Amino acid sequence: MLTYLLLIGAGLFCIGIFIVLSKRNAIQVLIGIELILNAAILNLVAFGKYDKLNNGGQTFALFAIVLAGAAAAVALAIILNVYKQYKTIDPNAVDKLKD
Amino acid sequence: MNILSLLIFLPVLFGALILVLPEGLRYIYRYITLLATLLQLGLSVWLYIAFKNGAGYAGVANEGQYQFVEKVHWIALNLGSMGKMQIDYFVGIDGISIMLLLMSSVVMVIAALASWEINKNHKGYFALFLLLDMAITGVFCSLDFFLFYIFYELMLLPLYFLIGIWGAARREYAAIKFFLFTLFGSVFMLLVMVGLYFSVKDPATGAHTFNIIQMMNPANYDKDSIFGFIGQHMLLGLPARTVGFMVLFVAFAIKIPVVPLHTWLPDAHVESPTPISIILAGVLLKVGGYGMLRICFGIFPEVATSYAFWIGLLGVISILYGAFNALAQRDLKRLIAYSSVSHMGFVLLGIASQTTEGVSGAMMQMVSHGFLSSMLFFLVGVIYYRVHDRDIYSFRGLGTLMPKYTVFIMIAFFASLGLPGFSAFIAEAFSLIGAFNSHNFNGLLPAWMGMCGALGILLSAGYFLWTLQRMFFGETKLKGGEVWKLALVDISSREMLVLVPLSLLTLTLGIMPSLVFVKINDSVLAFVQFIHK
Amino acid sequence: MNPTLPHTDTLTIQLAIVAVLLPLAASLLNLVLVKSQSKVSGWLSSFAILGSMVLSVLVFAKVWNQPALHAQQLWFVVGTMQVDVGIWLNNLSVLMLLLVTAVALPVHVYSIAYLKGDDKYTRYFAYLSFFCFAMLALVIVDNLVLLYAFWELVGFASYLLIGFWFIREKAVLANKKAFIMNRIGDVALLTGILLLYADFHTFNLVTLFDNHATAAFIGTADNYWITLPGACFLIGAIAKSAQFPLHTWLPDAMEGPTSVSALIHAATMVAAGIFLLARVYVLFSPNVLMVMTIIGCFTAFMAATIALTQNDLKRILAYSTISQLGFMMMAMGVGAYSSALLHLAAHAFFKCLLFLSAGVIIHEMQHLKEKHNLDIDPQDINNMGGLGKYMPVTFITCIIASLALIGFPLTSGCLSKDGILVQAFLWADNKGGFYIIIPVMGVLTSLLTIFYISRLLFKVFLGKSRLKAVMPAWHIEAHDGSPLFKIPMIFLALCSLFPLFSTNPFEYEHSWIYRGFAIAVHTVSALDYHTIVLLSINVLVIPIAYFAYSIYVKQKFSFKTTSLLFKISFNEWYIDRFYHRIIVKDILRIGDLTKWLDKNVLDGTIHLFANTGVAIGKLTVWTDKYIIDGLITMLTLIIKQAGNFVRGFQTGRVQNYLFTMLLVIVVIYVLKTFI
Missing domain, CATH: 1.20.5 (Single alpha-helices involved in coiled-coils or other helix-helix interfaces)
Structure with a gap:
C-alpha cells in the first residue's frame, strides 16, 4: 500500500518540477509548486502509518496544507504585483535579477 | 692662477659673458669670441717663448721635467678595502704638447674669424664654440687620464651641436655619424682607463691613480693587476696589455683618422660650417695624433714596438687610400677632406717608425697640417659662401675672375703637395726619413713603406694640380652664369687677414723649421729613448 | 760661415751667395712692389741676372781648377741629426753657375721685347727670376735635402711659366703634365736620398761624394744598397732631363712662352738631370751606368726619329733637345763624364739660340696672322718658307746654331759630340761584341739630326713662302725685330762657336771644360776614332743636307704619309697616347x-x-x-x-x-x- 502512495507522490513531484521548469505562466508555475507540496503532503500522510499513536504525519500534513494555502496567497499577491510592474507574468521575461 | 689653467678656462669665461649678454647685442658676440681667441693666442705665444729647452726639460715620462705644471687634488675618496681613490687636476706641458697648443690657438683665431658667416642663433653658436675651445686646450694640457677623458668627451658635445645645427643639408646624418664613431672609440677607452687605474699605484701615496706619467712607469704597476707587466693577464685570448693598446689605438685612430675608420671625416667636414671644418681638420685630428703619442705609445710602449709594422702599414694605406679617394672626388671640400686623411697618414707612419726623425716629422706634419688644412677649408668656405656650390665642375677659369683668391689657393695647394719651402715638405720628408731609417735604426718598418709613402706625395700632386687645372685655369665658365660672376668677388680684407698670416706661417715653418724642432727636439729624443727602453 | 777659411775664400763664397740671391730679390720685388705691367720689372730682372753673371765670372775665376770651396751653417736639428745649409763650389758647380747666368742673361733681355704688352708682364719676370734663383741655388748647394728642394722649385717655376698663359687649355694641361711627370722623378730622387741617408747618415754631398771613404765603401758595400739609390737618382734625372719613358712632358711644355722654352726647357732646367748625375757620379754602379747608357742612347735615337716628321716648329726643337739630352746621358753612362758636361754647356748655348730664333719667327708669324686675320697655327712650319731673306740675322744665327747641333767643324757642337761618340766607341771596344750597337746608334742619331734640322731650316727660311703661294697679293713683311731680339741672338751665336770652348776646333781633349773634368787619359786608339767619327759625320752632312734640300725646297720627292714608319714617328711612337x-x-x-x-x-x-x-x-x-x-x-x-x-x-x-x-x-x- 505504502509503495503505491510513494509512487503517486514521486509522480506528483516530478510533474510538479516539470511544470515549474517549463511553464511560461507564473500561475501555472504556482500550480506546479502546489503539486510538489502536495507530493510532500502525500508522503507525510503515507509515512503516518508508522506513528499511529500520535498521528504526527497527519497533523503535519494539515499544517503543511494550511501553510501551502498561505504561501499560495502570498505568491499570487507577488504575481499580481509583478504583473502590475511588467504587464506580464512570464517568468522568462522578468529577468531583472540578472543584474 | 697657473697660466695653463688660465689658458684653458679663459674661453669659458668669455662664453659665460656671451650667455649673459642679451640677444640684441648678438653682432658683438663674434668680437667677444675673437677677443677670447686672440687673448688665448697671446698666452700661447708667451708660453712658446717662455718654454725652456734642454734635456732637463724633456718631459715625456719624467714628471719633474714638465713645465707650467699645476697639480691640485680634486677628488680623493677613501674607499676602505678598495683603497683610496685619487683624481688630480693635473696640467702641464712638454715638447710634445707645446707646439700643438700654439697651433690650436692659431687655428681657433682663424676659426673665429671664419665664424663671421654664421647667421642663425648667434648666442648658442658662440657659447658652444668657446666651450669647444676650452675642451681642446684642456686635452693638450691634461696629464691626468681622468681629466683628459673629461676634456676629450667634452669636445664631442659642442661639436655635435655645432655640426647638427649650423651644418649643411645632411647635417644630422653627419653629426650623428661623427658622434657615434668617436663615442665608440672613447667608450672602450673608458674601460681601459679604469683598468689602468686599478693597475697603477702612486708610489708616494700608495693610492690608485689616473696620473698618465705614472702609468708610463712599469714599476708603478701592481703585481697582479690586469695591465701589470708581470703575470700576463689574458683578455679575449690576447695578453691584456695588447688588448689595452689596441683599444686605445682604435680610439685615437678614429680621431686621426686612419683608414678604414675614416668615413666619418668626409661627411663631417662636408656638412660642417666652415669654422667647424677648420677646427675639425686643424685641431681635432691632431688630438688623435697627440693621444697616440702621449697615451697609446706612452703607456704601452712595448706593445707599440711589437705592432709597429702593422701601424706603419695602416699609415701607408691611409696615405695611398686617401690620395686615391681624393683623386675621385667632385666636391672640393670632400677632396680636401680626403687629402687630410692622406696627410695624416704621414703622422701615423712617422710615429710608427719610432725614430727621432719620424716622430719629429709626425709632429711637424701635425703642426703644418693644422695650418694648411685650416687654410684649405677656409678657402673652400670663401667660394661656398659666395655661390653655395662646391662642385669642381661647376667652376672654370676662376684664375681670371678671382686672381688674389687663386694666388692663395695655389699657395695652399702647393704647400700641401709638399713643395719645398713650405712646412709640409719638411714634415713629409722627415716622416719618410723616419720610415726609411727605421729599417736600419730599429728594423721596425721595411724600406718599401717609405717608398709607398713617397708615392703619396706624387698622388697629392696629381689631385691638387688636376683641381687647379679644372677649376682655376682656362676660360672662365661658371655653372651659374652671370649671376655667379657677380657673386664671385675677390677676397675681402677680413679673408685676407686670415689667409696672409697662414701663408706666412707655413712658409716660415718651411724655411725655418727649427722654430718647431727646437721646442720639440728634447722631448722627441726622450720619447724615442723611452719607447726603446 | 766656416771661420777656418781664408778671407778670400769667404769672400768668394759670399759672392756666390749674392749671385744666387740677386734673382730672388728681383723676383720678390717684382711680385710685391713693382706695379703690374710696369716696364721696370723687365730691366730689374735683367740687371739682377747681369749682376749674378758678373759675380759668377768672379767666382768662376777663383774656383775653376782650384781646390773646391765648401761652407755650411746649421739649419736645424732633428733628434741627433743636424741639417746644414751650405754651398759647395767645385768645378762642376761654378761651371753651371756661369753657364746658367750666361744663358739666362740673353733670355732676359730677349724677353723684355718678347713679352712686351702682355698683361702679366711683371708676373712673368717675377717667375723668371725665381727660376734663375732656384736653378742657381740648385747647382751650388752642398746637401741633398736642399738639392731636392731646389730641384722641385725649378720644377715649380717651370710649372708657373709653362702655364703662364693659363687661359689656354693646352698650356694648363701641359704644365700639369710637366709637374706630375717631374714629380715621378722627384719621388724617386727623394727615395734615393733617403736610402742614402739611411746608409750613411748624412745628406752632405761633400761628405758623401768628395770623400775617399765613401768611394771605398761604395766599392765594398752590399751591391743592392748602392745600386738602388743610384737607380733612384737615375730616375730623377730621367724625369727632369726628359728621357724615355718620362719624356712626354717636354714637347707639351712648349705651350709656355718661347723665351721660357729657350731658358728652362732647352738650356738649364732639363740639363739639371745631367748635372745631378755628374754631382753624384761616384754612386753609380756598373749596372746603373749600363741602364743609363741604354736609356740615353735609345732616347737620343727615338727623339731624333720623331723630330723628322713633326710640323710644329717648337716641337721639333723640343724633340731635338730630348735627343741631345739623350746624348749627354749616354755619355755619362759610358764614362765620358767630361764630354757630357762639355756637351751640356755647348748645347745650352746653341739650343737656347735655336729657340730664340724660333721665338722671333713665331712672333712674326703671329703678327701676320693677326694682321690678315688668318686661321693658321703660327708655329706650323708648313705655313712658313722663304723667311730667310726677310730675317737675315735670325737666318744666320739659326744656321750657326744648327751647324753646332749637327756637330760641324768650327762649332762648339763638333767638339762635344765628337767627344761623346769617340768615347762611346772606346767604351764599346773595351766591352767588346754586342755593345758596338750603342756608338753606332749614336752616329745614326747624328745623321738623323742632320736631316731634321736641315728640314727645319729649309722649310722655314728657304724656298717660297707658302702663305704667299696661297694669297699672292700679300706683301709679307717679316723682319728680325728689335735689337733686344738681335743682340742676345748674336751673343749666343758667338758662344756657339769653338773659340769659347777650345783653341783647337777639332780636338775636344783641348777644350778647357773637358780638361776641367778629365778623369782618365785615353789611349792612342782614340785618334783613330777621331778621324772616323769626324769624317763619318761631316762628310755626310753635305749629301744629307742636299737630300733634305731636294725634298723640301725643290720638292723632288716626298714621303708617303701613310707608311708605318712615318706614322710611328709622326705620332711620337704612340707613347703619350x-x-x-x-x-x-x-x-x-x-x-x-x-x-x-x-x-x-x-x-x-x-x-x-x-x-x-x-x-x-x-x-x-x-x-x-x-x-x-x-x-x-x-x-x-x-x-x-x-x-x-x-x-x-x-x-x-x-x-x-x-x-x-x-x-x-x-x-x-x-x-x-x-x-
Whole structure:
C-alpha cells in the first residue's frame, strides 16, 4: 500500500518540477509548486502509518496544507504585483535579477 | 692662477659673458669670441717663448721635467678595502704638447674669424664654440687620464651641436655619424682607463691613480693587476696589455683618422660650417695624433714596438687610400677632406717608425697640417659662401675672375703637395726619413713603406694640380652664369687677414723649421729613448 | 760661415751667395712692389741676372781648377741629426753657375721685347727670376735635402711659366703634365736620398761624394744598397732631363712662352738631370751606368726619329733637345763624364739660340696672322718658307746654331759630340761584341739630326713662302725685330762657336771644360776614332743636307704619309697616347674604386651596423609590445573571458536557476550513489 502512495507522490513531484521548469505562466508555475507540496503532503500522510499513536504525519500534513494555502496567497499577491510592474507574468521575461 | 689653467678656462669665461649678454647685442658676440681667441693666442705665444729647452726639460715620462705644471687634488675618496681613490687636476706641458697648443690657438683665431658667416642663433653658436675651445686646450694640457677623458668627451658635445645645427643639408646624418664613431672609440677607452687605474699605484701615496706619467712607469704597476707587466693577464685570448693598446689605438685612430675608420671625416667636414671644418681638420685630428703619442705609445710602449709594422702599414694605406679617394672626388671640400686623411697618414707612419726623425716629422706634419688644412677649408668656405656650390665642375677659369683668391689657393695647394719651402715638405720628408731609417735604426718598418709613402706625395700632386687645372685655369665658365660672376668677388680684407698670416706661417715653418724642432727636439729624443727602453 | 777659411775664400763664397740671391730679390720685388705691367720689372730682372753673371765670372775665376770651396751653417736639428745649409763650389758647380747666368742673361733681355704688352708682364719676370734663383741655388748647394728642394722649385717655376698663359687649355694641361711627370722623378730622387741617408747618415754631398771613404765603401758595400739609390737618382734625372719613358712632358711644355722654352726647357732646367748625375757620379754602379747608357742612347735615337716628321716648329726643337739630352746621358753612362758636361754647356748655348730664333719667327708669324686675320697655327712650319731673306740675322744665327747641333767643324757642337761618340766607341771596344750597337746608334742619331734640322731650316727660311703661294697679293713683311731680339741672338751665336770652348776646333781633349773634368787619359786608339767619327759625320752632312734640300725646297720627292714608319714617328711612337689611355685612366680608375669602396664597403659596413642597431631596436619594441605586454594582456583577457563565461549563467530567470539547482542535486546524487 505504502509503495503505491510513494509512487503517486514521486509522480506528483516530478510533474510538479516539470511544470515549474517549463511553464511560461507564473500561475501555472504556482500550480506546479502546489503539486510538489502536495507530493510532500502525500508522503507525510503515507509515512503516518508508522506513528499511529500520535498521528504526527497527519497533523503535519494539515499544517503543511494550511501553510501551502498561505504561501499560495502570498505568491499570487507577488504575481499580481509583478504583473502590475511588467504587464506580464512570464517568468522568462522578468529577468531583472540578472543584474 | 697657473697660466695653463688660465689658458684653458679663459674661453669659458668669455662664453659665460656671451650667455649673459642679451640677444640684441648678438653682432658683438663674434668680437667677444675673437677677443677670447686672440687673448688665448697671446698666452700661447708667451708660453712658446717662455718654454725652456734642454734635456732637463724633456718631459715625456719624467714628471719633474714638465713645465707650467699645476697639480691640485680634486677628488680623493677613501674607499676602505678598495683603497683610496685619487683624481688630480693635473696640467702641464712638454715638447710634445707645446707646439700643438700654439697651433690650436692659431687655428681657433682663424676659426673665429671664419665664424663671421654664421647667421642663425648667434648666442648658442658662440657659447658652444668657446666651450669647444676650452675642451681642446684642456686635452693638450691634461696629464691626468681622468681629466683628459673629461676634456676629450667634452669636445664631442659642442661639436655635435655645432655640426647638427649650423651644418649643411645632411647635417644630422653627419653629426650623428661623427658622434657615434668617436663615442665608440672613447667608450672602450673608458674601460681601459679604469683598468689602468686599478693597475697603477702612486708610489708616494700608495693610492690608485689616473696620473698618465705614472702609468708610463712599469714599476708603478701592481703585481697582479690586469695591465701589470708581470703575470700576463689574458683578455679575449690576447695578453691584456695588447688588448689595452689596441683599444686605445682604435680610439685615437678614429680621431686621426686612419683608414678604414675614416668615413666619418668626409661627411663631417662636408656638412660642417666652415669654422667647424677648420677646427675639425686643424685641431681635432691632431688630438688623435697627440693621444697616440702621449697615451697609446706612452703607456704601452712595448706593445707599440711589437705592432709597429702593422701601424706603419695602416699609415701607408691611409696615405695611398686617401690620395686615391681624393683623386675621385667632385666636391672640393670632400677632396680636401680626403687629402687630410692622406696627410695624416704621414703622422701615423712617422710615429710608427719610432725614430727621432719620424716622430719629429709626425709632429711637424701635425703642426703644418693644422695650418694648411685650416687654410684649405677656409678657402673652400670663401667660394661656398659666395655661390653655395662646391662642385669642381661647376667652376672654370676662376684664375681670371678671382686672381688674389687663386694666388692663395695655389699657395695652399702647393704647400700641401709638399713643395719645398713650405712646412709640409719638411714634415713629409722627415716622416719618410723616419720610415726609411727605421729599417736600419730599429728594423721596425721595411724600406718599401717609405717608398709607398713617397708615392703619396706624387698622388697629392696629381689631385691638387688636376683641381687647379679644372677649376682655376682656362676660360672662365661658371655653372651659374652671370649671376655667379657677380657673386664671385675677390677676397675681402677680413679673408685676407686670415689667409696672409697662414701663408706666412707655413712658409716660415718651411724655411725655418727649427722654430718647431727646437721646442720639440728634447722631448722627441726622450720619447724615442723611452719607447726603446 | 766656416771661420777656418781664408778671407778670400769667404769672400768668394759670399759672392756666390749674392749671385744666387740677386734673382730672388728681383723676383720678390717684382711680385710685391713693382706695379703690374710696369716696364721696370723687365730691366730689374735683367740687371739682377747681369749682376749674378758678373759675380759668377768672379767666382768662376777663383774656383775653376782650384781646390773646391765648401761652407755650411746649421739649419736645424732633428733628434741627433743636424741639417746644414751650405754651398759647395767645385768645378762642376761654378761651371753651371756661369753657364746658367750666361744663358739666362740673353733670355732676359730677349724677353723684355718678347713679352712686351702682355698683361702679366711683371708676373712673368717675377717667375723668371725665381727660376734663375732656384736653378742657381740648385747647382751650388752642398746637401741633398736642399738639392731636392731646389730641384722641385725649378720644377715649380717651370710649372708657373709653362702655364703662364693659363687661359689656354693646352698650356694648363701641359704644365700639369710637366709637374706630375717631374714629380715621378722627384719621388724617386727623394727615395734615393733617403736610402742614402739611411746608409750613411748624412745628406752632405761633400761628405758623401768628395770623400775617399765613401768611394771605398761604395766599392765594398752590399751591391743592392748602392745600386738602388743610384737607380733612384737615375730616375730623377730621367724625369727632369726628359728621357724615355718620362719624356712626354717636354714637347707639351712648349705651350709656355718661347723665351721660357729657350731658358728652362732647352738650356738649364732639363740639363739639371745631367748635372745631378755628374754631382753624384761616384754612386753609380756598373749596372746603373749600363741602364743609363741604354736609356740615353735609345732616347737620343727615338727623339731624333720623331723630330723628322713633326710640323710644329717648337716641337721639333723640343724633340731635338730630348735627343741631345739623350746624348749627354749616354755619355755619362759610358764614362765620358767630361764630354757630357762639355756637351751640356755647348748645347745650352746653341739650343737656347735655336729657340730664340724660333721665338722671333713665331712672333712674326703671329703678327701676320693677326694682321690678315688668318686661321693658321703660327708655329706650323708648313705655313712658313722663304723667311730667310726677310730675317737675315735670325737666318744666320739659326744656321750657326744648327751647324753646332749637327756637330760641324768650327762649332762648339763638333767638339762635344765628337767627344761623346769617340768615347762611346772606346767604351764599346773595351766591352767588346754586342755593345758596338750603342756608338753606332749614336752616329745614326747624328745623321738623323742632320736631316731634321736641315728640314727645319729649309722649310722655314728657304724656298717660297707658302702663305704667299696661297694669297699672292700679300706683301709679307717679316723682319728680325728689335735689337733686344738681335743682340742676345748674336751673343749666343758667338758662344756657339769653338773659340769659347777650345783653341783647337777639332780636338775636344783641348777644350778647357773637358780638361776641367778629365778623369782618365785615353789611349792612342782614340785618334783613330777621331778621324772616323769626324769624317763619318761631316762628310755626310753635305749629301744629307742636299737630300733634305731636294725634298723640301725643290720638292723632288716626298714621303708617303701613310707608311708605318712615318706614322710611328709622326705620332711620337704612340707613347703619350699609351700613357693617357692606359696609365692615367687606370690610376683614375683606382681612385674611383676607392671612392666606391668608401661609399659602399666602408660606409656600407657602418650603415650595416647602424641599421642592425636600428633593427634590433625595432625588434625589442616589437617584443615589448607583443611578448611582454602581450602576456599581461592575455592574463586579463583570460580573466575577462572567464568572467564573461560565468556571467552567462546568470540569466535572471528563476526557472533556469531552479533547473541548475536540480541538475546539481542530480549530479551530486549520481556521484554520491554510483562513485
